[in-house]
Amino acid sequence: MEELETVCSYHPGRPTTLRCNRCGRPICARCARRTPVGYRCITCVREQQKIFDTAYWYDFPVAFLAAALVCGVGSILGSFIGFFILFVAGFAGMLAARVVNWAVRHRRNRFLWIAAAAGGIAGSLPIMIPTLVMGLLSYEELGAAGLATLGFGLLWPLGYMVVAVVFLISNMKGFRLK
Ligand SMILES: [Zn+2]
Ligand SMILES: [Zn+2]
Structure with missing residues (x-):
């Protein structure tokens, strides 16, 4: 037995x-x-x-660049409209996910969303550079108050980045497949 x-x-x-x-x-x-x-x-x-997992290796840089481009353009457009930048951010994130899926010809990979998210973050950063540089240059004159202004000036771009990347990730196809 x-x-x-x-x-x-x-x-x-x-x-x-x-x-x-x-x-x-x-x-x-x-x-x-x-x-x-x-x-x-x-x-x-x-x-x-x-x-x-049908994606090729080059789909990762493609996803990164596509997300960076869409989120970058969105952050520039959004920088003119104050609070509404958060709506633009949601739209840019969704659009970025669409563009990424199209750019990789709808191929999938469990980790592709990470490349896209990294692209979204990278694309949302350049808009913060002028504020950062100005803040650093005027720090001597303005002191702590200048730093506070700088922090406030970065709130919208930071909010944009977070919202755009969250929408981007949640709209990526492979994300639900664990
Ligand atoms: Zn076993
Ligand atoms: Zn089996």
């Missing part, structure tokens, strides 16, 4: 009654991966991910 006991395919010493619902391989509780369609073995989960 001992020999008939089912053991985990990855751990020969571990008896189990659980099976992968795709290939039928016996798996122990530790090897089982919970997926939306039931418990699967590690091999099947990996194979499934390969189908989703």
